[in-house]
Amino acid sequence: MSVPKHTSDFLVKRFLNQNREIIKNKLPINDPSTQRARDAKKKILMKKAKEYLPYRLEYLAKLYGYQFNICRLTHANTRWGSCSSNKTISLNIGLMNIPEVLRDYVIIHELAHLNHMDHSDAFWSEVGIHDPNYREHRKKLKMFNPGV
Numbered sequence: 795m796s797v798p799k800h801t802s803d804f805l806v807k808r809f810l811n812q813n814r815e816i817i818k819n820k821l822p823i824n825d826p827s828t829q830r831a832r833d834a835k836k837k838i839l840m841k842k843a844k845e846y847l848p849y850r851l852e853y854l855a856k857l858y859g860y861q862f863n864i865c866r867l868t869h870a871n872t873r874w875g876s877c878s879s880n881k882t883i884s885l886n887i888g889l890m891n892i893p894e895v896l897r898d899y900v901i902i903h904e905l906a907h908l909n910h911m912d913h914s915d916a917f918w919s920e921v922g923i924h925d926p927n928y929r930e931h932r933k934k935l936k937m938f939n940p941g942v
C-alpha cells in the first residue's frame with residue numbers, strides 16, 4: 795500500500811487551519827513579546843506607585859493621626875493592601891490604576907488596621923470616621939482586579 799508523499803504535511807496544515815483560533819488563543823500565554831509588554835507595564839506602574847503611594851500614605855496617616863513603621867509596595871494578585879503587626883503597611887502598585895477615592899479607601903482601611911488587626915465592628919466604625927462612604931467604596935473596589 796502506498797501513501798502519497800505529502801500526506802503528513804497536508805494533515806498538519808489541515809490541523810493548523812482547523813484549530814487556528816484555538817491555537818491563537820493559547821499562544822499569548824507563553825509569547826515572549828506579551829510577557830515583555832507586561833513587564834514594561836509593571837515597571838512603569840511601579841515607578842508611578844513609588845512616586846505617589848508612600849507620600850499619600852504618609853499624608854493620610856498624619857491627617858488622621860496614625861503612625862506606621864514602613865510602607866512596602868507589592869504586586870500581589872489578590873490583595874490591595876495589608877498591615878502587619880509590626881506596623882508595616884503594604885500597598886499594591888495596582889492601586890495606581892483605580893480611582894483616587896478607592897485608593898484612599900484602601901489606605902484608610904490599612905491605617906485603621908494599625909488599631910484593629912481584624913474586621914470587627916470597632917474596625918469598621920473607625921474606617922467610617924475617615925471615610926463615611928466606605929461601604930460604597932468597598933463595593934466598587936470589587937469591580938477592579940489588583941493583579942497587574
Ligand SMILES: [Zn+2]
Nearest residue numbers: 903907912913
Ligand atoms: Zn482589612
